[in-house]
Amino acid sequence: MSPTLPIPVVQLLQVVTIAAAAPGVSGVISRVEARLQGRTGPRVLQPYFDLAKLFRKEALAPIGSSWVFLAAPLGAMTCYLTVPLLIPVLTTFGLPLGYMGDILGGGFILSLASFLVAVAALDSGSPYAQLGASRAKTFGAITEPVVLFVVFTVALVTGTDLPYALAATVRSSAGQIIRPAHLLAAAALFMVILYETGRIPVETHTGTNEFGMIEEARPFEHSGPYFALLKWGSAMKQLILFTILLNVFVAPWGLAATPSLVSVLLAIAALVGKAAVLGVVVAVIDNSFAKLRLFKITEFAAGAFLLAVLGVFTLYLGGG
Amino acid sequence: MSGVVAATVAAPSALSGGANVIAVGVLLAEFGMFRQALLRDQVRLYAVQSALISVLAVVVAATRHLPDLYALAALSFALKTVIVPIVLRRMLRGIGAIGGDPRWSDIAGSHALSVASAVLIAIAVAAFGFFTVAALGLTSPVLPDTALSISVAVVLVSFVLMIVRRDVISQAIGFLSLENGVSLTALVVAAGLPLILEIAFLFDLLVAVVVFGLLIRVHHGRAESMSTAELTSLQG
Numbered sequence: 001m002s003p004t005l006p007i008p009v010v011q012l013l014q015v016v017t018i019a020a021a022a023p024g025v026s027g028v029i030s031r032v033e034a035r036l037q038g039r040t041g042p043r044v045l046q047p048y049f050d051l052a053k054l055f056r057k058e059a060l061a062p063i064g065s066s067w068v069f070l071a072a073p074l075g076a077m078t079c080y081l082t083v084p085l086l087i088p089v090l091t092t093f094g095l096p097l098g099y100m101g102d103i104l105g106g107g108f109i110l111s112l113a114s115f116l117v118a119v120a121a122l123d124s125g126s127p128y129a130q131l132g133a134s135r136a137k138t139f140g141a142i143t144e145p146v147v148l149f150v151v152f153t154v155a156l157v158t159g160t161d162l163p164y165a166l167a168a169t170v171r172s173s174a175g176q177i178i179r180p181a182h183l184l185a186a187a188a189l190f191m192v193i194l195y196e197t198g199r200i201p202v203e204t205h206t207g208t209n210e211f212g213m214i215e216e217a218r219p220f221e222h223s224g225p226y227f228a229l230l231k232w233g234s235a236m237k238q239l240i241l242f243t244i245l246l247n248v249f250v251a252p253w254g255l256a257a258t259p260s261l262v263s264v265l266l267a268i269a270a271l272v273g274k275a276a277v278l279g280v281v282v283a284v285i286d287n288s289f290a291k292l293r294l295f296k297i298t299e300f301a302a303g304a305f306l307l308a309v310l311g312v313f314t315l316y317l318g319g320g
Numbered sequence: 321m322s323g324v325v326a327a328t329v330a331a332p333s334a335l336s337g338g339a340n341v342i343a344v345g346v347l348l349a350e351f352g353m354f355r356q357a358l359l360r361d362q363v364r365l366y367a368v369q370s371a372l373i374s375v376l377a378v379v380v381a382a383t384r385h386l387p388d389l390y391a392l393a394a395l396s397f398a399l400k401t402v403i404v405p406i407v408l409r410r411m412l413r414g415i416g417a418i419g420g421d422p423r424w425s426d427i428a429g430s431h432a433l434s435v436a437s438a439v440l441i442a443i444a445v446a447a448f449g450f451f452t453v454a455a456l457g458l459t460s461p462v463l464p465d466t467a468l469s470i471s472v473a474v475v476l477v478s479f480v481l482m483i484v485r486r487d488v489i490s491q492a493i494g495f496l497s498l499e500n501g502v503s504l505t506a507l508v509v510a511a512g513l514p515l516i517l518e519i520a521f522l523f524d525l526l527v528a529v530v531v532f533g534l535l536i537r538v539h540h541g542r543a544e545s546m547s548t549a550e551l552t553s554l555q556g
Contacts, residue, residue, distance in 0.1 A: 178337040180344045302436035
């Protein structure tokens, strides 16, 4: 009989798990990607060292920038720390704060973070950062309908749009997994995640400076602890999106059904393991496809939209 | 604590779920034809789409105990997945990327609209197909109704494909994939159709392929391109 954790501690552990594991998942992806290209690549723990280094450095702000420039990384980080309260990170049962918001609520908070970063990029006055911010908003606007249709699919399947409910539905039977609506919605969400995390069909993730940059260009002018917060935040956003895909859509197994210490620890290990496997998939995609030209990204978004819309169609006719 | 039990929609059975997934795969292959840039990829995508229909025929044969359908599936696989692509590739040899004017070697620039707009229009047309069939209230004893709606959507989307792509290959493939949509419809509403009729349809298709191959060669010989954009005047 293992000791039982108090519920608030489990709730806190959701946030801590995401925050602590996020740089590691980024490290796994860049390591696997390098191995696939025949390079040795950085250590898996390298992102942690990078963050530690950046936190010790001096912070500078461009001349003429306002307080928004320095406040935005903190605001964005706050958003990324809030979302793990709303989604099933570790438990199958809803935690008390888990009902503060549904999938749309979580989506709004993630968009708020992205908005804050974009505003800071505009405030910096640097053309590169402004370019990245405006592109991120432009393409964000065309991936938004995809997310909405994925939410519609979830709502039609479960009668609600709480992520916990969909995870429970997917666990309930194999028939829920092979229905086309579920597969289409999961595939559409995966494509959106590739866009949102700046992966290869949309953007190269290696940090080189080039004209095709979108997400990577935005924190160009930030430095020191503020840059560290932005990097950490984007790693957390990636792990949050991975968690939504894994624990809600694709593989909602291995979550803790009770707040006992052992099962929560197992759930943490399962989440990190699943995220690492998904990271390997992302790294393989990174190495298998060419980057799309900027004006071809609409084709990518149209493909994702097609999948999400077909999911809703099949459900509406009762067969999905 | 476990207040997450929701009013879930009953899951479809594994059979109808799987059949719908295959039907959706056929429709997605049709959408994929909007984007293919190489002649041989376009033919290959048609072969994949035909193979999916054969798989669906096998599924129906196994679950509904219609042994005729095994023969149909095998024949349709042999014809549409193996022979038609080979015949097309033979007839178009020398027109493709090898030899010929490299400007016209492939079909990448033949979009009348951007791919994204074409896909959005096709989604709207597919939606029309979906909801009209739903309104008709047709039901099928062998496959879920959704598969019927999807097959009608395949037919309509293949019309859009033929309209928005201005190269002879995509238009021929669009016509052939239209036949795939019709096969899918036939599988849903008339799985027990006499085998001889189905075989007659399939060999009709082979004739169509040969005719298309000849027309494409003639067109390429005259216009020195795959594009139909120059076909603007009638000749007596």
